[in-house]
Amino acid sequence: MAVLDISPAHTVHQDPRSFRDALGRYATGVAVVAALTPEGPVGMAVNSFTSVSLDPPLIAFCPMRTSRSWAQMRSIGSFSVSVLRDVHEDAARLLSSKSADKFSAHDWRPGPSGHPVLADALVWFDTVIETVTDGGDHEVVLARVNGWSDPSNDAPLVFFGGQYRSLEAPIG
Helix, strand or coil: CCCCCCCCCCCCCCCCCCHHHEEECCEEEEEEEEEEEEEEEEEEEEEECEEEEEECCCECCEEEEECCHHHHHHHEEEEEECCCCCCCHHHHHHHHHHCCCCCCCCCEECCCCCCCCEECEEEEEEEEEEEEECCEEEEEEEEEEEEEEECCCEEEEEEECEEEEECCCCCC
C-alpha cells in the first residue's frame, strides 16, 4: 500500500503576481461579452466565462469592478456572449483594449435581444442578468440564457500562460 506524502512540494506564495501566474496555468476559452447601450455597442473580452446550470440554462462571468464597459452594460440588464474561434485573436485584443471603436473591425450582427454577436463565433448566447454579487476586485455575474446559436466545429481561441493559443484539432 502506497503512503500518501502530504509534505509541501513547493514554497507557498502570497503575493498577487505569483497568484496571477499560478492561475495562468489553467487554460481557458476566450469569449466576448457585449451589449447594445443607448450610446452604442460596448463589449469586453473575458476568459472567466463558464457554464453554471443546464436546467435552468445559466452561465457566469466575472468582470473587474473598474471596467468601464461592464459599468455601461450592467444597467442594461442583459448581454450577449460570443465564444471566439482561434482566428479571433485580433478581436480578443481589440475588445481587451481601451479603444473607443471595438466593433468596426469584425462582422457583428444583432442577437435576439439586439446585442452584438460575432457573426462567425464558435457559438453565441443571448442572456438576461439574474444576479450580480461581490467577488473581491471583480463581480460575479450570473445570467439566464434565453437562446443560443448552433455551435461550430472550428477550433477555439484559448488563453494559457498569459498568451492566446489555439488547439491543434477542431472537434469532429
